[in-house]
């Protein structure tokens with residue numbers, strides 16, 4: 001250490017070279033250089049590298065004995081949309097991935113939380129390795145996938161092929177790790193929930209209160225009854241339900257082009273009407289959707305009519321997010337209002 005006071009010009013030049021206009025309030029006092037670094041929108045690794053570079057370079061300037069970097073960032077007004085279904089196998093994960101990709105194509109910065117602890121599938125759908133993500137400041141760093149969606153999945157926390165038999169509190173802790181992570185500039189977080197109305201859903205509603213929920217159902221009556229249960233759950237947690245998506249709606253024969261309805265048709269739209277919930281759109285039962293999902297190249301990234309279906313649903317979700325005021329109290333759903341055929345079923349909340 002030397003008694004010589006550092007050359008302010010040399011300090012400013014070094015800071016400017018490394019951090020350009022991100023640095024402000026540069027001060028030197030008794031050999032200690034302090035500055036404020038705006039890290040808005042930076043990835044954690046990029047941010048750490050800049051911090052180290054500043055410290056290393058400034059310490060080499062004569063008279064500098066200490067370097068203090070205060071990082072600040074603009075608060076990202078991140079929205080969280082949970083995607084749920086009353087029962088398994090209705091295509092909730094497939095729909096979640098494709099909605100996320102469509103939202104990304106519409107200019108949003110999207111993150112995906114695969115909260116399906118018992119059957120995580122987003123690592124496959126988004127073609128991302130099931131390796132444990134890195135950690136910074138005791139928080140997980142989501143992995144950027146080739147589709148431009150950041151991902152954290154239960155599939156990355158468990159060993160490949162491991163049967164997950166966690167009880168509620170354990171599942172809740174794992175969910176918290178995935179959500180309370182280094183999401184950086186991600187503006188919209190999609191949470192792909194496990195099917196049904198269990199511990200993970202409860203934990204999500206109690207601790208993280210998503211801004212809204214989307215329910216995926218197939219058109220047949222039984223699935224719709226389950227979907228009603230999922231709506232009821234979000235309703236009790238005072239989470240607004242954005243609407244219903246009807247998946248596997250109408251099968252177009254790849255050989256003759258004839259459209260058939262193995263699970264019925266229009267059931268979810270009807271149910272949405274009855275419950276006074278918006279109907280967000282219909283996705284056909286289509287071989288290409290299954291093939292592209294299995295291959296980790298989701299169909300929403302292309303320009304097919306199936307992709308257009310997802311783009312239209314994604315646009316409705318974005319419109320809802322843009323229109324809704326996060327600080328406003330969630331409205332009482334029409335379905336719960338007196339006189340609605342579902343008011344008894346949905347309870348008083």
Ligand SMILES: Nc1ncnc2c1ncn2[C@@H]1O[C@H](COP(=O)(O)OP(=O)(O)OP(=O)(O)O)[C@@H](O)[C@H]1O
Nearest residue numbers: 088089090091092093094195284285286289290293
């Ligand atoms: N619209 C569709 N057309 C054709 N196949 C589909 C469609 N939607 C989903 N699938 C296929 O159905 C199967 C189940 O889909 P997915 O895993 O997304 O359902 P899920 O509701 O998330 O299931 P789980 O509850 O088990 O997590 C997958 O093989 C998927 O490729």
